[in-house]
Amino acid sequence: MYSIVKYILLFFLAFISLVSCKQEQKNKIQVGFSQAMTTDDWRKQMNSSMKIEASLRPEVNLTISDANNTIQKQIDDIEKFISNRVDVIIVSPIQSKPLTAVVEKSIKAGIPVLVVDRKIEGENYTAYLGADNIEIGRIAARYIISHSKGSGKIIEIMGAKGSSPAYERSMGFNQLVSENKRFSVTNVIQGDWEKESVKKPLKAVLLQNPDVEYIFAHNDRMGLSAWETAKTLGLEKKIKFLGVDGLNTVNGGIELVKSGVLDGTILYPTGGNEALKLALKMYNKETIAKTNILNTIVIDKNNAEIIENQMDKVDQQQEVIESQQGAINLQEKEYASQNNLVRLLSFFLMIILSLTVYSIYSTISIARKKKLLEKFNLTVIEQNNEIQEMAKIAERSNEAKLNFFTGLSHEFKTPITLIMSYVESLIENEKIKGTKLIDEIKLIHKNSNRLLRLINQLLDFRKIEEQKFTLRTSNAKIYDFTNEVMKNFKGEATRRNIDFQLVCKNKSLELFMDLGLMDKVYFNLLSNAFKFTPDNGKISISITENQDNTVKISFKDSGIGIPENELHNVFSPFFRASNNNKNSSGIGLHLSKEFVLLHHGKIELKSKQGSEFVVTLLKGKSHLQPSEIINRAENPNLTPNLILDNLDIKSDLNDVDPISDSEKHSLLLIEDNIDLVHFLKSKLSNEYVVHTSDGSDAIEKATEIVPDIIICDINLVDKDGYEISKVLKKDLRSSHIPIIILTAQSNKESVLKGLQSGVDQYITKPFSFSILKQSISSLLFNREKLRYYYTNNIYRIEPESRFGNQEQSFITKMNDIIKFNIEDPKFSVEDLADKLGVSRVQLYRKVKAIIGINISDHINNVKLEKAAELLKANEMNISEIAYSLGFSSPNYFSTAFKNKFGISPKEYKSSN
Structure with missing residues (x-):
């Protein structure tokens, strides 16, 4: 009940206020x-x-539009x-002709126009109000003639060209000066009413004319600028300056006269x-003169202070008037508010009676409806819970589908690896190189690449949807x-006789790009171009600096x-044009746009005769962000083929001389794909x-065999590769074994997770067998370097040394145990x-x-x-040292010592 009353009161109050405001605006004279413009004090005072x-006339609503010294804006304001x-328009023109x-x-529309200060061309306006600018020019001439005691040379500084006051003041001034032969205007400077133009x-x-006696400026601002200019030449006391405006403001004409400027x-x-x-007389259709002239006088040192005092009093009176008007307006608002309140209370009294009757009826009705609403509310809550549960099930189902979709895409990479690895071997086979079969094999390789790009597009689409891409430019x-x-x-273009060109004037132009992402953009756009361009057609790429x-x-x-x-x-993702009858996933262009947006660029399409995609990128x-920029170690002049880098075919598959098993390193391959296992083995x-x-x-196999190196897949039946790697790296028996992760998962999170598990190298499928082979060799070589370090520093290893890992801890612990039991001849x-x-066999293999x-x-x-330490100390004889260290006899000790140290x-x- 309370809320209903509140809303009714608010609505009624708003309605009354709106009606009152509209009625008030409607009754006022507009x-x-x-x-x-309002860039100077004179116009601000106007x-x-x-x-x-206007504040003294409640019936008037005044609207002032500032044209900012822009002719077109003033025209728009009047329109x-x-x-x-x-009801009436007042215009102070910037220039005469454009506003005519x-x-x-406005006159044709029946709206009277009052032109102030400056005139327009012709007489097609209602009335003009302003000073007589011709007379102002004459007053200036009379003043100079009557006060001149020198050379009679005068410089005139005019206002803006095309302004009627400037033209009229100059005309009146020159009329009188030219009548007196003693005086002459030696130079006329065209100003624009502002200081800097002078x-x-x-x-x-x-x-050129330092003997000038007077400078007449068409306003005080230009007069002040003239005085400042003369001062820089030391002529400010020789020349007298006369201005126009006479404002009672800071740096106004009255202050400048009083200060002697x-x-x-x-x-x-x-x-x-x-x-x-x-304007109000024009609105009331009273009889007025066409031209209305404002009176003017000359202000000099004789009357400047008097006029200043008079203007100050006028300003004070205006402030009092403004204050009184503000108080009146406040009282009017209070009256209006009270009047509305009375209306509101009257309305309120009327509705109370209605609400009393309604409340009796509604109390009975609400009790009945409350029960129905409670029952309905329970139903809604149950349905809402069901909807939320269904939404969760749908979300889980969708996530499961996406995970299946992503996982399946990853699974595709393993068979592609096998296909491409075998194809690489066939391409390098000397028996096949010279046969026709080589073209078919290369076709298989090409389409395998194409299949790989399509799978990568599917995975990129998922990453884009999850916003997991990071720009690395x-x-x-x-x-x-x-x-x-x-x-x-180029091969496709030659085969189909397509004119394929690149146009670029600046071949040294550099851009910051993520080469991997931009390579995908290029491949998508060029693949589409070749797909839809007929034989003997044309495809061009042009690079233009803007x-x-x-x-x-x-x-x-x-x-x-x-x-x-x-x-x-x-x-849009999955879009397919109506005229496209070719197979298409519909995500290539969507990915291209997202990759370009990641570069803070844009991509556009024009399609008239053929298609034109325009990619716009920023220079510099x-x-x-700093995190989006990387330093490339390779030569920036060489641009890698980012799609085919990991498929590079090298001649590492040539036959090698057989090695006996005793000389071979041991390798454990953890992989559940039988074909891949067979191929790698x-x-x-x-x-x-x-x-x-x-x-x-x-x-179990890793700890039993203790191989020299391990190659491990991630997606396995029992435990994933991350878990296996983590366990092996924590186990003292296997912590020293290098591990290579071989997987189809190439996203940043998977690589990071692998590195956190302790793996030594992360290679993504499809991979080049030559790269895998070189990675194994490099890791084993690094292990040999580490072994060399341990062999030469085995008795000086400390926890603070740079090889801070489990091997170091193992050797330190082993040495401590040996040293602690060094005098025990039975220690085995x-x-x-x-x-x-650990077991004896595992200890043997690890050491x-x-x-x-x-x-x-x-x-x-x-x-x-x-x-050796005890011999240096010289506190025991040789036999005592031999028996204390568990040697069976001094002779055996001497033989062993000489074999190690050479003496x-x-x-x-003796030597020590």
Whole structure:
């Protein structure tokens, strides 16, 4: 009940206020004033006096539009007044001629026009109000003639060209000056009413005519500028300055006269209040003169202070009037508010009676409806819960479908790897190279590449949907990059006799681009161009620099084009044009647009005769975040083929000399794809002893065999590759083994997860077998370097050294145990393995893998190092040292010591 009353009251109050405001606006006299500009105090004073006069007349609604010294805006402002059907228009023209037509339009529309300050061409206006500018020019001439005591040379500084006051003042001034032969206007400077327009030309004139007696400026601002210019030449006391306006403001004419800058100024009244009074007479159709002249006087040192005091009093009176008017307006608002409140209370009393009757009825009705609403609310809640549950099920189902879709796409990469790896082998086979079969094999390779690109597009689409792409730009030459991509299409162009061209004037032009993403954009656009361009057609790429710091890359073809009404859908996912009868996924152009947007660029389509895609990219790197920029180590002049880099075919598959199993490194291949296992095993068996696992027993095999290197897939039956890698890297028995992850998952998160699991290298499918082979060799070589370090520093390894890993901890712990039991002759390898928590075989293999010697030799080496320390100390004889370190006899100790250090214990002791 309370809320109903509240809404009714608010509606009624708003309605009353709206009606009152509209009625008030409708009853007022609408006066529109088009002011030329408000950049100077004179026009601000005109506006102020007009507003004060309007505030004294409640029946007037004054609207002032500032044209900002722009002729077209002033015309538009007057047009707006005409369309709004104001009652009277007041115009202060910027220039005479351009405003003539619009003023005549207002007169024809029945709206009277009062022209103030400046005139328009012709007499087609209602009335003019302003000072007599011809008379102002004459007053200036009389003043100079009557006060002159010098050369009689005068410089005139005129107002803006095309302004009627400037023309009339100059005409009146020159009429009187020319009548007196003693005086002459030596120079006329064309100003624009502002200070800066005066200084440069005046300085040039004064340098040639330093004996000028008077400078007459058409307003005080230009007069002040003339004085400042003369001061720079030291002539400010020799020359007298006369201005026009006589404003009582800071740097106004009266202040300049009092300070001695101006010899005098001619009062040019603004006439703001007179203009509004005259406009109201025009509205009331009273008889008025066509031309209404404002009175003016000369202000000099004799009367400047008196006039200033008079103007100050006028200003004070105006402030009092404004204050009183404000109080009146406040009282009017209070009255209106109280009047509305009375109306509101009356209405409120009327509805109370109605609401009382309604409340009795509604109380009974609400009780009944409440029960129905409660029942309905329960039903709605249940339905809402069901909808939310269904939404969750749909979301899970959709996510499962997307995961299946992504997973299936990843699964495609393994068979592609097999296809491409076997194709690489066939291409390199000397027996096939010279036969016709080689073309068919290359066709298989080409279509495998195409299938790979399609799968990558599907995966990119998922990443775009999940917003997982990160821009990684580097500086590259766009011409070289474009030319490199074009090489992949040159064969198709030649076969189909398509004119395939690249046009670029600046071949050294560089752009910051993510080469991988931009390569996909190029391939999508060029693939479409070749797909829809007929034989003997034309495809061109043009690169153009623009003056707005952008580069446009245009891909144009002479194909079938796209219907005009479908152009806006081209970049939508899964879109297919109505004239497209070819197989298409519909996501290539969508991905291209997203990749270009990631570069903060844009892509557009034009389709008239064929299609033209235009990619616009920004030059420089100011539009990029620091995280989006990478430093390329390779030569920036060489642009890689980003699609085919990982499919590069090298001659690493040539037959190698057989190696005996005893000399081979051992390799554990953890992969559940039988074909891939068979392929890799057949290729690697020449150089490695290959053990295999489908993942179910991977950890057990790794700790049992302790291989030299492990290759592991991610998607396995029992445990995934991340988990297996993590377990093996934490296990003391296998932590030293390098692990290569071989997977179809190439996104950033998967790579990061693999590295966090401790893997040494991450290779994505499809892969080049030569790259895999080189990766295995590099990791084993690095392991040999680490082994060399341990072998030469085995007794000096500290936790703070740069090889801070589990191998270092293992060796440190093993050495500590050996040193602690060094004097125990019964301490054996089995005892050491037991204390380290590994078997004797695992200890043997791990020590052999890390330091390259067996564990028994290592224990003896530690004992002999200790013996050398004791010999240096010279506190025990040789026999005592031999027995204390667990050697069976001094002779055996001497033999072992000489084998390690090259000299006998006795000689070593003597030398130290």
